[in-house]
Amino acid sequence: MTFNQVVWKMAKVNYKKYIFYYLCNSFAVMFFFMFSTVYFNRRVEQGKKLESLQDALSIPGAALIIFTIFFISYAHNVFMKKRKSEFGLFMTLGMARRDLSMLLILENAAIAILSILSGLLAGAIFSRLFFMLLMSLIEMGEVPFHFNAKMFFYSIGAFLVVFILAVGKSLFQTMRSSLITSMKSNRYADTIKMRSPLIGGFGLLLMAGSLLILYFTYESSNGAYLPLWTLAMLLGLYISLNQSASFLIKLVKKFPRFYYRRLLFLSSLDYKFKQLTSIIMLVTVMIMITIFYSTLLLTFYKASEKNAVTNNPYDVAFYQSETKNTISDGELNELFGKKKHLEIPILNYYEKLEYVDGYQTYDIMSVDDLNKLISSQVKLGKNEYLFYLNSEPEYAHTDIAESIKLTINNEAITYTLKDQVIERTINLLPNAYEFIVVNQDEFDFLRNEVKGYELNLNLINVGDWKESESAVEGLEEKLKLNNQSTPPMDYPDLEHTAESELFRVASKIGDYHQNKTTNGMMFYVTTFLSIMFFFGTFFLLFLNLFSEVETEKLKYWKLNKIGMSSKEIKQNVSRELGTIFFAPTVLGTTLAFLYLVILSTDVGGIMKNPDILMHFLQIAGIYLVIQVGSFFYARKKMLLQLIN
Structure with a gap:
């Protein structure tokens, strides 16, 4: 058997890794292209000049770029983590690091080309369908759908920049890694460097204190300190997520009977929250931005007629x-x-x-x-x-x-x-x-x-x-x-x-049409990004959970050998997945609501603006229902993998 045949056979055996990696990258290309069909739409570009849509598109656009950078990088890291042991085997068979680098470049080049082609095709189909559906819902049929060169150029360019950086990092690590490290890569567990309930409590205080100060100072300062206290809140949120399980365990230990009956779940949760801090943080912030931004823009869109009448006491x-x-x-x-x-x-x-x-x-x-x-x-x-x-x-x-x-x-x-x-x-x-x-x-x-x-x-x-x-x-x-x-x-x-x-x-009538067009377009963009963020966050959680499925399977196999029943395994898996899926949802929804309360102080408070509260409940409710469905889907797939 030749060396090329060995490589090809290993690729066929591990085809699921390649398919999942390819789908993640294709999904990212589709993200970029669908957003570009909105951003570079002729009618929207006119609106950016005439109707102040620039900020409305730039803010979610920046969020999309940050999210996609993290998404592609994380998908690539998971893919490479599974390949390191294969690279160690190739090195024992005599493959040089230069040959490994060439193999890595060729694999990723092929996946990138396929991802671009399928991502653009899927983006063209779904952006057209989504555009037609939402434009009819917000009664903006006058906005035409079309393609132009900018959409393809910027979508491919943005994807390739992020993709090449991720591959370049892997090439650098591959060239520096030793044979023993590569062979044992799948046996290493992520180390938990710090468990500090005190720091976890400090994170909670920092997050709560930042929100309270922002609430009491927002109106008097005209929002001048909003960026500062938001950064402090995000820092507190990160610390809290990283150390929350340790903080919770410290509290629960005061009730020994409750603690020892859930010892496995709590210790596993502590490990996973520290391992997934960055992902849970990203998902929480994306959910917060999605619900907060969608609520505001839906309120503005619904209030187009009211604002036109308020701002114009006379008809002309x-x-x-x-x-x-x-x-x-x-x-x-x-x-x-x-x-x-x-x-x-x-x-x-x-x-x-x-x-x-x-x-x-x-x-x-x-x-x-x-x-x-x-x-x-x-x-x-x-x-x-x-x-x-x-x-x-x-x-x-x-x-x-x-x-x-x-x-x-x-x-x-x-x-x-x-x-x-x-x-x-x-x-x-x-x-x-x-x-x-x-x-x-x-x-x-x-x-x-x-x-x-x-x-x-x-x-x-x-x-x-x-x-x-x-x-x-x-x-x-x-x-x-x-x-x-x-x-x-x-x-x-x-x-x-x-x-x-x-x-x-x-x-x-002029103000009414301008408000309706501007707010409708902003709401369209936000809804569009909200759906993409939802699927993206689901893919991130799904990707991480199933990248560790072999390790989880081995863990539960050993636990089964010492007496843990299948029913207990199912209960533990459901608790872990439920916490990982719903903790970011609850946190993001709560933070979105608190920010709506804070910003509403400038217009008399949220209770004097029931439309904001009603729209928040509608959007949060829809998001929660979809999240419940995705949780049951992930739970079913995980249990099938583990029990089998």
Whole structure:
């Protein structure tokens, strides 16, 4: 028998190792490609520029890359762990390390090529099916599905970078390993270097303390310390997972009868939790991110209509100047038919700052016009002003000057603050947030004497805003054409606000479609990644558990020889698997809920936002049901392996 025949026969005998390794890598390629079909979709790329989807895609994209790096590396390590004893045998037969390296390169090259081909094929099929299904559910049929070169290039490139690094590490270790170490590799057990209940308790305190501090400081600090305390929480979580079993055993030992009846389970659990700390940590964090992110985005998507109405008290609103957004009342009637139309004169006054390069701008309104907008009636005297903030009171954070000084005809005139009004009555438009309100006589005086821009704020209500889409689009098109035919404005604040933005149309229907598209796309991406993360975490746990199946089989065979029954073996296996499967699920779900509670403090608390709680329960419930199904599947496969 030739040397090549020996290698080929050993490969055929251990074909399951190759198949499982190939499936893991193919799965990773499919991950990358399915995400790229979303990230490089033409409609989504437009949204990243126009609708601030960049962060929504970058955060889960980074999580996917980190997860896939760990996934490929771990799958490769498990594969190589089983091959080391074979390499030792090849070395005894005379194979040089250089030949082993060549064999390793050829094997992995073949697996990489097959994984790329099958992964791209599976990704193309499943991404198309998933895209069609979810787009129909979130009613976004206008987003087209397509392939382009970027999707294939970045998917293959990302996979090969991670794969080559993992193979390079194995080559380096193979070149340095001795013959004896390779031959005995499958006889070595992972050593547990430290068992410290005290450190485990410290980890729990660090995790709980970080969450409590974050809860009490989040609102006052506007989330400034969120990254810091999240890192502290993750550190505490890692320490807790690594030493939790030791901490639990320390507590349980106080109840000898309970402890000795479960001695095998507790000691085995202590070993497995230390062995699988990194995997359980990764699975826990992925579950936390999945449930937390999905809950928030589902809430945002469901609230698209509510937010459009809240942010736009009037159905349509836009600014009009002498040369920009010029449109007659007759043209508006042609577009909207029967309507209620309110025009509010606004004086946009600006003064050059003395010591810095820039302008101080004021948007000035008369008190008579303000009284048309707000729920109360206000009166102002000479040289008095009212500060009007167009915002919801609970979100308003501002410092108001007791007086303001305006330079008019080289003379300083001081206006004293009389009162303030904080109420959302105007659509979200540039220069429609803070207003200086004076009485009608003062407003007329300022309009005649100061240098500034006179704007008309047009506020329109129609019969049914949901039926106004074509009318709003016609208005936007007409205003755009008119504005293109007039010269640009000499407006000092255009350095910060583009002219097209200043004179845009703010409408309920426009905001509704924008929110629905943006939040729907974000929810689609999150749901898509959630499903991939779930299967990925299941594969990680499944891969680790079944990579040690021979060791577990030998352990339970010996226990059976000294009197352990098959029923007791099944009970012990079920307890171990149940703990490993559900501990990350419970921890991740709990952490996701706590972070939702923390972030909800900024909007009145989670109890004042029942939608968030309801969506969390729905998503967590679905995740738990799927996890239960995967647990019973893994349990059945494990018991078949061990009992047989």
